[in-house]
Amino acid sequence: MRLAYGDEQHLFRETVRDFLAANCTTAHLRAAWSADSAVSPRWAELAKLGVTGLVVPEEHDGLGLGDEELSAVLEQAGYAALPDPLLDTAVATGLLAEFAADAGRLAPIARGESVASVLLPGQAFAIEAEAADLLVIGVAGEDASAEIHVVDPEECALTAQTSVDRSRNLFRVDFEPVPETLVAAGPAAAAALARAADRGALGAAAFLLGLTQRMLDMAVGYARQRVQRGVPIGSHQSVQHHLANVLVKLEFARPVVMRAAYSLARGLPSAARDVSMAKVYAGEAADLAARNALQVHGAIGYTEEHDLHLFMKRAWALNAAWGDAGHHRARVAADLLGDSPAPVTPAF
Amino acid sequence: MRLAYGDEQHLFRETVRDFLAANCTTAHLRAAWSADSAVSPRWAELAKLGVTGLVVPEEHDGLGLGDEELSAVLEQAGYAALPDPLLDTAVATGLLAEFAADAGRLAPIARGESVASVLLPGQAFAIEAEAADLLVIGVAGEDASAEIHVVDPEECALTAQTSVDRSRNLFRVDFEPVPETLVAAGPAAAAALARAADRGALGAAAFLLGLTQRMLDMAVGYARQRVQRGVPIGSHQSVQHHLANVLVKLEFARPVVMRAAYSLARGLPSAARDVSMAKVYAGEAADLAARNALQVHGAIGYTEEHDLHLFMKRAWALNAAWGDAGHHRARVAADLLGDSPAPVTPAF
């Protein structure tokens, strides 16, 4: 296993990074905070790069790529705290491609004309459900009774929530499962929902890596430039160690996430455990980055005028989403100690 | 509740401290390391101060004091890492005073002519069982079947162990409970054994406070005097913060231990929980003190030529003895959340 990105991946990542640097600035983020939806004309622009259709099969105008490339892109998205529902659409896309590929729903996603949201069993809220053109909903966790429905949000009762991260537009979704919306049922559906949950957790982990890098860069930049009592605060050992500890966490989380992407992309037996480890490590790195970046910034970092909070709040939210640390540690423990079965279906 | 020592206690503590400063130096400790037993002529000297008979009733030549005074003395003993079986004798004394006061065993302890060791239910080893004149042994944990025996070590099969702290002489004790050695049985015995376990845990906590203070003082002294690249290492923020963190742990553990002594001495309903909290906090303070003191000393602290290890090893041992952190956290949790009963009898 080569734990490094290939050249094409490098090129692709750089293209995405440059695009986001220009089109997802903190000014754009603040705009998303005050808008009703984070879905914007940028979605179509992302489509031109192939990002929205990254995991859409080629016969449906997508790039037909997998979890490794998706993670690489989501890490870049995390660096920019991209508010667009990229991950949720990708998770939905995987289920659509498996069970409803020919209903003409995939190509519009790849072309950036359509947004898909997803609600897996045990998940409390769906992101951007109102702005989405379709909702992929998993019902029940048990192998026997698992079902996957593809629904028009208009036919659901949506209750808007407000997140501490105003760019996350969450909705409680109430809907009636009917035969017309059913696309899969039984063990096949259950297994697909489990893989979807793993893709979501992996994607969140990659996004958290990007957030961690961004918060670290902000804190390093501030520590270099901020002078107190005649010296840059970055010359204080306590500041240096705060930031060094974040880098250690980040550098050890990254290969764990890459390994999980490798395993999930190939369906290795260890995939579920690897993904859970990735979510735990990336989440802890982001959590430490938020705390230490805030500590290094001091009072100015505690204001909303400063940009740091835009990234901290996303990190807190994604840490709890797609299964929190406790859920994923439990999955690893169950797999290693084998004294209680690892949940096949997600139980966030 | 006044969380401060009374004047008499102050005076007593100072007397004990001065005695130990002269009669329990690290040279004495190293001597105890190479001896078969930590029981020495010092035991009789301690008796003259009233220390061995601290909790022996006055009618048996003791001071008839309780857990508060005992903790105060044990904290001083911890500062010197006194190897004498002071705590174990005090725990045994409590049980003797309750059930076998008139067998003439208490006065010799107060006079420093006799050493008692103890083995509570669930406890693996008895300290100084070979050098002891008598062993107080608790059998079984269940209220109904609890028994307390007072035995002559000669009548037991003792298997000597060696501890990483060579001044701790541990023994596996095998003996046959016979009616002749039985001094108490049933619920009264079970309750007394529970109190004895709490006295042991409290005493260990107080001893750990003293060890923490000593390791902190050693590290502070070294950080002041050791110069590297032209500056005392104590002027490095990382060293300062290592030591400040130890002091914070210590300063917050001390009132917790004092509170536990107050509660146990008065048999308050919260006594068991307070004692468990004390053991947890003092243990963590000592653990951090050991790690950070070693880190501040660097390579020299890692040698046996240096004295630091004499205190670190005692701290590790006492952290596991009398119920480790997990055991005591579980007792607090059970008491607070009430979802599983707090064990009345110790289950180390």
Next chain:
Amino acid sequence: EYGGRGAGLTEWLIFEEEYHRAGAPGRVSQNGIFLFAPTLFEFGSREQQDRYLPAMASGEEIWVQGWSEPEAGSDLANVRSRAERDDTRGGWVLNGQKIWSSRGTYGHRLFGLFRTDPEARRHHGLTYFTVDLASPGVTVRPIAQLDGEPGFAEIFLDDVFVPDADVLGAPGEGWRIMIATTGSERGLNLRSPGRFLAPAQRLLDLYRQRGGDGELRDAVVRAWMDAEAYRLFTFGTVTKLQGGGQIGADSSINKVFWSQMDVDLHATALRLLGEYAELDAASPEAVDGARWLDGFLFALGGPIYAGTNEIQRNTIAERVLGLPRAR
């Protein structure tokens, strides 16, 4: 009856314990009574106590801290705001700027240090003033904070007159007065135990309702134990004060502990809430009106304000442990 150091502190502790058991939200508890009252109890004249305390206790008058200044960073001795003598009117004329002033936008009175001796450097020549924010020449600019606290502000003083009656203690004694009850150059670090015992108790209830794995259960119990340890530590401090002692640099030990405990306690609660943790008060499905999220955001300020915990640790190392000055 306010007078008497120890007594005053005990009253204050008891007041707060009651106050928080009544379930007052964290941010309101930040009222000046907890920041200013201990100082007033010790250094205020009887006349000042009678004049300030009733309206303060009833909450009619909100007090605003004026410690930090722009560019001063964590260095509170770096006071540039000045007060010039005005004998004709029998008082002082204040000019300058204060920043990070909690409750500044809706508060009534500010307390803080001003430089009365332009020649003196740093800790010297500072005087402890209280300022009526309704006075002519006071301008307030709000600053939005993570905890959504609307009150945070920058306060500009432009030829603001303050009568002698509103000077606390003697002119030039400001620094000594500020650190005497706080023991810290970094401002007021004491927090009442009740402020943490109440949420710790609520955290136990939350765990009983929602459950969690062993590691989470452990964190919940830890939060309660820390709050209890803080209560015991504080009583020890009060006992010491009643014995005539000073808090001294102990307040740095105190501050490092409570600020970390406050963050951990609320972070643990948010872990119990899982996906619901991020919902704020405006959210229909927010748990307990999002008080845990609010409390967390509020707590995040703790390790930063009133002297960052890094500075507190330096203080502990140098003042308590006697280590050489940090480089």
Next chain:
Amino acid sequence: EYGGRGAGLTEWLIFEEEYHRAGAPGRVSQNGIFLFAPTLFEFGSREQQDRYLPAMASGEEIWVQGWSEPEAGSDLANVRSRAERDDTRGGWVLNGQKIWSSRGTYGHRLFGLFRTDPEARRHHGLTYFTVDLASPGVTVRPIAQLDGEPGFAEIFLDDVFVPDADVLGAPGEGWRIMIATTGSERGLNLRSPGRFLAPAQRLLDLYRQRGGDGELRDAVVRAWMDAEAYRLFTFGTVTKLQGGGQIGADSSINKVFWSQMDVDLHATALRLLGEYAELDAASPEAVDGARWLDGFLFALGGPIYAGTNEIQRNTIAERVLGLPRAR
């Protein structure tokens, strides 16, 4: 076949993985092969590799590190031991003192830096030597360590002759050679993943046998995950090297992680053992021959040796993050 940086490292990783799976105890694994081999693979002549490696791999020849010197503290550039040219005999005459030399009392060959240019300061004018400890003029004084490791020693060199054949790389290149494979001024920081994966696996077994509460269970799983994360990180490093990159200051990141992981892993094992944790190998009731206690004592050296973790964090901050030099 040794040659080729990346290849050499991979061989080394595979060798170690096998070695530890076979259950070799930690302290033996500290054999020179893990400290010296990577350097030899990269900078040794083919002749030197052929001469040193077989006996090293078989364990016949034990290698001893000679980095630290008295008074140098953690500053390895502060080398005072010197080597003078001896053209008649075609080699060098070494004088000086090395300290904290693992396996010094029973080792066969020492490797370390000596000052060949007395004029040069610090990093300059140093040459990388290997020294046969049986040579005349070598004296060894044992120092007892916490881990009971009998080998630790001070080594005194008094006119010790070393032939040119035992100089690694070019004279004056010693510093560059030392840091090239280690990326650290602090000595050799790489540790093979196998060294931690094997005990992590044994820790899982120990937990299965003895059980523990939820918090302890969590610590056990954490230890395994950290060992796995370390394996993945190391493979990433090797991949980078095979791509022609240098480890650079990454080795500081690596060292901070593994040294903490090693302590935590063994501390967790000792918690599982409860009252049996303190029993040493001589104890009849010691569990697994007290290997967990031994491993813990051994691990305690990690955060101290090869550059304390504090120094490593400074290196990370300054070299990787580009922060200004620590004050």
